[in-house]
Amino acid sequence: MASIIETHxxxxxxxxxxxxxxxxxxxGGNIMRWMDEVGALSAMRHASESCVTAHVDDISFxxxxxxxxTCVVTGYAYETGRTSVRVRLQAFHEEPRTGEREQTTDSYFVFVAVDDEGDPTPVPDLTAETERGERxxxxxLTDESGE
Known part of the structure; x- marks a missing residue:
């Protein structure tokens, strides 16, 4: 089980x-694929199991x-269900010579942990542990709800 920071x-x-x-x-399809790959890695880091994509919330470019x-994709797990891990994913346009960035995409993916037979398997609760993790x-949660 990883903390929020450890899933980044x-x-x-x-x-x-x-x-x-x-x-x-x-x-756009390439950016979505890269986001999906980063999201799965983040979910797997928390679940300690293979994870598959179950749902993609609104995504806009x-x-x-x-x-x-350069396209920079960041993601971290922020919430869990019984067998699911919610991951926030963002993509950025980065100028490779300066490192200057601007956000291009923001989305939320849901991954389900699966066992060796491909059946959903429970995941542990996710902890924040630090002030940064809580933030x-x-x-x-705030951005996902649109508040």
Whole structure:
């Protein structure tokens, strides 16, 4: 069982020509795939089991990530159910030479822990343990509800 902070995952993808759409920006399907991969890793880190995607909440693409730049995907688990782990996922456009970032996408995915036979299996409760963990959980719950 991991704390919220221990489930935090960050990954970078350099946007290559085969990652782009007709407008020279990262294809939305690629960004969703990268978010799904980071989310699954975060859920698995907490559950200590394989996790599969069960649900994706509203996802919108606010800004493009141009070819040659970097897409940074961050995620962390913030809430659990009996067999599920909720993960907040964000994508950012990052200029590789300066590290300057702007958020492009924000979403919430639900993963279900599965055993070796592919059947749902219980997950432990998620702890915050630190002030930062409490803040991340509160931010996810507030932003998810739209308040």
């Amino acid at each position: 995952i960050e990954n970078r993808e350099r946007i290559q020509p085969n990652d782009t759409n007709n407008y020279g920006a990262a294809h 606010e800004r493009p990530v141009p070819q040659g730049d 991340l959980r509160a931010d996810a």
